[in-house]
Amino acid sequence: MSSLYERLGGEKAVDAAVELFYRNVLADGRIARFFDGVNMEDQLAKQKSFLTMAFGGPNKYTGKDMRKAHERLVAKGLNDSHVDAVIEDLSRTLRQLGVGEKEVQEVAALANSVRNDVLNH
């Protein structure tokens, strides 16, 4: 059977989802403050690598990268509820794009798999 990444449509699917996802995240009052003052282009590229990972695509993230990338946010109070919000926004984005429920769950599970690294647990 083809991989999740292939089923979703590979890099094209990531490209289609990334702006909508970022917009959903920025409009989410629960987490928007973590994005204050960031460079939006850099942030979009980061969202793209995150989506690639969550779609089961090629990535070389290590737990260490994840911890380092979110250190600053954890210090600002990032916790489980915020990770929940991001995963919700991600699932909503995929539904808006017409992705099937089975795939939505698979993506959410992959995103969830880095929770402990992100939160430095």
Next chain:
Amino acid sequence: MTLLTYREAAIEIEPGEDVLSALLRAEIDAPHSCRSGVCQSCMHRAVEGNPPAAAQQGLSDAQKALGYFLPCVCVPETPLTIVPAREAGARSEAVVHSIDRLSDDVVRLRLEHDSDFAYRPGQLLELIADDGLGRHYSLASLPEEDSFVELHIRLHPGGRMSRFIAEELAPGRQLHIAGPLGTCIYEGVDPDQPMALIGSGTGLAPLIGVMRDALRRGHRGSIRLYHGAREREGLYLHDHLETLTKRHANLRYVPRVLSDSGPHGGDVATAALEHENALPHTAFFLCGGEKLVGRLKRVLFLKGASLKQIRSDTFLPAGSGR
């Protein structure tokens, strides 16, 4: 033959090896993260040679045209000379052609330069004073029409660079420039697409460059130029732009003065957000202070504009240059 040159140094690269690995092996502290062409944190710029297409995937049309690429997925087949993405590159000489006051605190500086200083209107260059102090200024000129480069410079009382410009520069004076830099150019724009150019203060300079470039290339869609200033005086090209709109049916000029309550009074960002309503289809160019550009970018994006269609340049606070 050297396949890879970093700044001025030849770097050893194995057949089939990617540029990032070669840089790291040479103990160059190149930023990176994903190493698979996604995160863009390793971005560099080719100042000579053309990076392979595979190394430019996911970049904007402007970035591609200007030689930006991702070293982690770049296996060069032809020689490349590269610099970090935000570095201006080698210096060259320039001579002051003219220097004029456009308003109380804005001067127009025109420089004659070597023909090998190739740039696109809307980009910026680094102006380097005798003591090595450097500042970035945007280009309002058009290489196809002007034999000089034109910069609009706001003089800050007490600023080191401002003092150098006001006291030292006169026609014939020599100085150094480096660059060009920046991706706020007419590239990846459809000829029928509406364009919105929004800027404050001397952020007008690159917008003029982009506007002239668009007109010269026969842009057919509407072009709306918004210029904001604190005082009426700050609309330093008001009459010139009013005249231009009479010559080009698709050009509109919308000035806004913060301290004014007349028809042109108010804040330029608010005016632009009020008028612009075809957000997903419009090509945006934003230039000015960090606050203005940051606010506009965020609001436009949240309202449906694509980030790929929002090109911007922010003034760097004084002191962040070389």
